[in-house]
Amino acid sequence: MIHVEAAMVLAAGYGTRMRPLTNALPKPLLPLGGRALLDHALDRLREAGVARVAVNAHWQAGRIAEHLAMRRDHGDEPRTVLFEETSLLDTGGSVRTALPWLGASPFYVVNGDAFWLDGTRPALVRLAQAWDDDVDAVLLLHRTFQVRAEVGPGDFFLDPWGRPRRRGVREIAPYVYAGVQLAHPCLLDDSPDGPFSLNLCWDRAIEAGRLRAVVHDGLWFHLSTPADLSEAESLLFTAATVTTR
Numbered sequence: 001m002i003h004v005e006a007a008m009v010l011a012a013g014y015g016t017r018m019r020p021l022t023n024a025l026p027k028p029l030l031p032l033g034g035r036a037l038l039d040h041a042l043d044r045l046r047e048a049g050v051a052r053v054a055v056n057a058h059w060q061a062g063r064i065a066e067h068l069a070m071r072r073d074h075g076d077e078p079r080t081v082l083f084e085e086t087s088l089l090d091t092g093g094s095v096r097t098a099l100p101w102l103g104a105s106p107f108y109v110v111n112g113d114a115f116w117l118d119g120t121r122p123a124l125v126r127l128a129q130a131w132d133d134d135v136d137a138v139l140l141l142h143r144t145f146q147v148r149a150e151v152g153p154g155d156f157f158l159d160p161w162g163r164p165r166r167r168g169v170r171e172i173a174p175y176v177y178a179g180v181q182l183a184h185p186c187l188l189d190d191s192p193d194g195p196f197s198l199n200l201c202w203d204r205a206i207e208a209g210r211l212r213a214v215v216h217d218g219l220w221f222h223l224s225t226p227a228d229l230s231e232a233e234s235l236l237f238t239a240a241t242v243t244t245r
Contacts, residue, residue, distance in 0.1 A: 001129045004182065006102045007050045007078075008095055009041050011112035012058035012085050017224045026060040028112035029067055030229060033236045037223070038067065041110045046077045048124035050108065053078045054098040058085040090195040096188050104185060106131060109198070111179030115232065119217030126214050127182040130162065136210040137183040137202065139164065141175040142220040151176045151222055156213065164206065164213040175213070178220050 015027030022030070028038035035043075038055070045053055057064040061084045068080045083098055095102075095109060108124060116123060123140055130138045141164070144154040154173030156164040167173035187201045205211035221232040 002131050005051050007045045007108035008054040008098050009110050009112050012056045014059045021226050037113055050078050053080045054101050056083045056094045058088050091198040092196040106182050106184045109181050113223045114179030115221045117219040130214050135212045136187040136205045137181050139213040140178040140180040140216055141213045142178045142216045144176050147222050162212045
């Protein structure tokens with residue numbers, strides 16, 4: 001198992017499907033279970049031993065900056081740096097911009113709206129345990145049928161060796177990407193300038209046989225709409241009530 005020192009949290013999107021909640025607040029700062037989604041992500045990274053985190057921002061970047069400053073004032077780890085984007089760079093362009101700060105070793109990439117509850121072992125630890133020198137990235141996937149929200153026909157199939165395959169036309173895939181991955185900087189080698197999606201890098205890694213995936217063994221919440229957020233809040237409340245009985 002490798003030790004991961006750095007991570008990036010992607011927090012620059014507009015969160016249009018979450019409106020009207022995101023009219024005045026960026027999606028990563030929406031509260032769930034009494035804490036902002038961004039705090040949940042940073043707390044998980046801290047628990048995994050990550051020392052430094054890059055956070056990108058565009059829509060209401062000032063609010064993201066204020067929130068990170070407040071965490072620093074309270075001494076909250078990990079150490080964060082903000083990359084403010086004057087125009088959206090998409091997931092790949094954002095990570096490429098932060099590479100000099102992320103370093104030369106594998107790093108986590110977490111969507112700013114990703115929220116999960118760990119199973120028997122922390123999801124980030126499981127990604128690190130699945131790492132080897134023959135891969136460029138390890139994705140966290142979740143079983144589509146276990147998601148209590150609309151996720152469409154899924155994203156990936158998975159073979160017995162943990163190698164993912166894209167869903168084809170007219171196929172229904174059993175796994176959806178859970179918004180968390182462990183990636184090596186070489187995943188972005190020869191990537192284009194400007195905005196581009198990490199999907200481009202994944203497809204090249206799949207073709208080269210260098211992409212792997214781990215299936216999440218806990219709860220994962222798809223947070224796209226206000227209804228999704230409300231459903232997640234209700235489930236968390238129910239789980240907390242059962243735990244305290």
